[in-house]
Amino acid sequence: MSQSRFHRFLTGVVAVASLAFAAAAPAQAPQASVRPKVVLQMSEADPAKWNLALNNAKNIQTDLGAANVDIELVAYGPGIAMLKADSIVGNRVDDALAAGVKVVACENTMRNQKLTQADMLNKISYVQAGVVEIMQKQQQGWAYIRP
Amino acid sequence: MSQSRFHRFLTGVVAVASLAFAAAAPAQAPQASVRPKVVLQMSEADPAKWNLALNNAKNIQTDLGAANVDIELVAYGPGIAMLKADSIVGNRVDDALAAGVKVVACENTMRNQKLTQADMLNKISYVQAGVVEIMQKQQQGWAYIRP
Amino acid sequence: MSQSRFHRFLTGVVAVASLAFAAAAPAQAPQASVRPKVVLQMSEADPAKWNLALNNAKNIQTDLGAANVDIELVAYGPGIAMLKADSIVGNRVDDALAAGVKVVACENTMRNQKLTQADMLNKISYVQAGVVEIMQKQQQGWAYIRP
Numbered sequence: 001m002s003q004s005r006f007h008r009f010l011t012g013v014v015a016v017a018s019l020a021f022a023a024a025a026p027a028q029a030p031q032a033s034v035r036p037k038v039v040l041q042m043s044e045a046d047p048a049k050w051n052l053a054l055n056n057a058k059n060i061q062t063d064l065g066a067a068n069v070d071i072e073l074v075a076y077g078p079g080i081a082m083l084k085a086d087s088i089v090g091n092r093v094d095d096a097l098a099a100g101v102k103v104v105a106c107e108n109t110m111r112n113q114k115l116t117q118a119d120m121l122n123k124i125s126y127v128q129a130g131v132v133e134i135m136q137k138q139q140q141g142w143a144y145i146r147p
Numbered sequence: 148m149s150q151s152r153f154h155r156f157l158t159g160v161v162a163v164a165s166l167a168f169a170a171a172a173p174a175q176a177p178q179a180s181v182r183p184k185v186v187l188q189m190s191e192a193d194p195a196k197w198n199l200a201l202n203n204a205k206n207i208q209t210d211l212g213a214a215n216v217d218i219e220l221v222a223y224g225p226g227i228a229m230l231k232a233d234s235i236v237g238n239r240v241d242d243a244l245a246a247g248v249k250v251v252a253c254e255n256t257m258r259n260q261k262l263t264q265a266d267m268l269n270k271i272s273y274v275q276a277g278v279v280e281i282m283q284k285q286q287q288g289w290a291y292i293r294p
Numbered sequence: 295m296s297q298s299r300f301h302r303f304l305t306g307v308v309a310v311a312s313l314a315f316a317a318a319a320p321a322q323a324p325q326a327s328v329r330p331k332v333v334l335q336m337s338e339a340d341p342a343k344w345n346l347a348l349n350n351a352k353n354i355q356t357d358l359g360a361a362n363v364d365i366e367l368v369a370y371g372p373g374i375a376m377l378k379a380d381s382i383v384g385n386r387v388d389d390a391l392a393a394g395v396k397v398v399a400c401e402n403t404m405r406n407q408k409l410t411q412a413d414m415l416n417k418i419s420y421v422q423a424g425v426v427e428i429m430q431k432q433q434q435g436w437a438y439i440r441p
Contacts, residue, residue, distance in 0.1 A: 038429045043199070043294065052337070052371050056425045059402050063423040077199050108206050129210040131203045131292060135185045138290035143432035145425060146293040146440045147337065190346070190441065224346050255353050276357040278350045278439060282332045285437035293440045 036060075037070040039137040041146045042079040043130075050082050050089045053147040057101050066100050072137065076106035076130030080113060083121050090121055097123045106130030183207075184217040186284040188293045189226040190277075197229050197236045200294040204248050213247050219284065223253035223277030227260060230268050237268055244270045253277030330354075331364040333431040335440045336373040337424075344376050344383045347441040351395050360394050366431065370400035370424030374407060377415050384415055391417045400424030 038060065040053050057071050073096070075083050082089050083105050097103055103124045110116070110126075117126065127133040138144050185207065187200050204218050220243070222230050229236050230252050244250055250271045257263070257273075264273065274280040285291050332354065334347050351365050367390070369377050376383050377399050391397055397418045404410070404420075411420065421427040432438050 034433050036426075036429055036433065041292070055371075059423050060426055060429070063402075063426045077202075108210075129206050132183075132207055132210045134292065135183055135207070135290040139181050139183065139288065141433065143429040144291060144438060145335070145428065188439070224349075255357075276353050279330075279354055279357045281439065282330055282354070282437040286328050286330065286435065291438060 034141065035070065036064050036068065037137070037142040038072070039134055039142045039144055040071070040073045041134055041144065042073050042075040042082065043077040045078040045081040047082070047088050049147050051092065053145075054089070054092045054096055056145065056147060057096055058099070061099060061101075070102075070142075071100075072102040072104060072142075074104045074106070074127070074130045074133050076109045080105060080109045080115065083124055084115070084119055085121055087121060093121055094123075104130065104133060106133075181288065182217065183211055183215065184284070184289040185219070186281055186289045186291055187218070187220045188281055188291065189220050189222040189229065190224040192225040192228040194229070194235050196294050198239065200292075201236070201239045201243055203292065203294060204243055205246070208246060208248075217249070217289075218247075219249040219251060219289075221251045221253070221274070221277045221280050223256045227252060227256045227262070230271055231262070231266055232268055234268060240268055241270075251277065251280060253280075328435065329364065330358050330362065331431070331436040332366070333428055333436045333438055334365070334367045335428055335438065336367050336369040336376065337371040339372040339375040341376070341382050343441050345386065347439075348383070348386045348390055350439065350441060351390055352393070355393060355395075364396070364436075365394075366396040366398060366436075368398045368400070368421070368424045368427050370403045374399060374403045374409065377418055378409070378413055379415055381415060387415055388417075398424065398427060400427075 040056065042050065042053060053073065057073070060069055060071060081087070083093065083103065084090075087093065093103055103121075104127050105120060105124055106129060107126050108129050110120075134144065187203065189197065189200060200220065204220070207216055207218060228234070230240065230250065234240065240250055250268075252267060252271055252273050253276060254273050255276050257267075281291065334350065336344065336347060347367065351367070354363055354365060375381070377387065377397065381387065387397055397415075399414060399418055399420050400423060401420050402423050404414075428438065
């Protein structure tokens with residue numbers, strides 16, 4: 001190759017190397033700019049635990065800004081009772097829903113306890129298996145809190 | 148370069164760029180195809196907690212297919228009692244083992260409680276420090292559930 | 295291209311492909327050499343739970359070497375009581391601090407309980423929101439233990 005051709009070849013090499021580094025960049029610094037996301041496991045029927053968790057959710061939104069964080073409460077096992085329409089913490093769950101917190105009930109648990117969606121608080125969401133939802137969220141990069 | 152050479156050069160650039168992107172691809176979408184894996188922390192001697200955890204394991208296998216998920220229960224501290232040969236939940240632990248769940252006892256805890264492998268349920272596994280096992284699994288991408 | 299030029303071109307392709315793979319490598323095996331790091335959630339005032347957690351911290355340091363692992367205890371909610379100057383587990387917390395464990399109190403909780411830093415054990419650290427600290431640590435790759 002002439003010098004000019006060699007120069008163009010080098011330019012090509014640099015361009016391709018840049019592409020390679022650009023493609024690889026997300027791998028090198030994946031955590032710096034990660035959106036805060038947290039899933040809270042609500043597997044107990046203890047109102048004090050629920051109040052603590054709902055306080056946690058509020059503090060997280062205050063600290064980070066409600067628009068900047070995803071919060072999901074997943075209720076299963078004995079915890080499902082706190083999402084029934086007559087729940088002792090129903091008002092606070094409604095407040096959390098209004099503030100943008102996602103609240104999810106486990107349909108496996110509901111079936112075991114002969115509950116249907118008509119028995120539950122309005123505006124909550126449903127998943128087939130609460131524990132699988134919690135697993136998947138973690139493996140998708142969400143933090144996990146067990147209040 | 149002639150047009151023909153330039154064309155071959157471009158082909159080379161594209162080939163190398165493709166290699167680069169292929170190499171980088173696992174970094175860009177590592178979570179889409181990740182195998183479900185979960186470690187459950189069993190640090191309490193409460194049979195109700197163990198039954199809930201063993202139900203969790205069963206639900207996870209039903210929901211995802213037993214062949215498609217790795218489940219490991221790690222017992223330490225007071226939880227170790229539930230893996231003794233005379234455990235009140237021994238039959239259910241045996242069922243979980245038969246279903247492909249890995250059940251692990253902490254040897255640090257066993258030493259503190261003067262237990263040997265002869266005192267324990269058959270077919271369980273052992274690690275030096277249960278809490279380190281749980282840490283390492285998480286840092287290797289496993290989800291964590293604390294029943 | 296002549297054979298010689300083609301050879302140099304191929305050399306360039308191999309060099310760039312190597313760069314690409316080198317750049318991508320951290321993404322392909324990020325977990326093999328990851329430093330062990332764990333955050334422990336201390337949200338209860340139960341001295342038995344604290345003793346178990348402090349035993350956990352000691353076992354982790356024994357198993358991995360204190361210099362090779364980062365351990366952080368984050369106290370919030372009812373757990374904050376165990377970091378007060380008159381804490382029943384104060385001596386053990388002091389031992390953990392001396393052994394290199396980081397111990398962190400939640401200032402949101404302190405404000406709710408009318409506590410100031412003067413009321414607390416020496417040498418502990420402070421964060422605005424304990425639960426956010428725990429979230430962030432996890433999203434930065436730390437394992438999480440809820441004793």
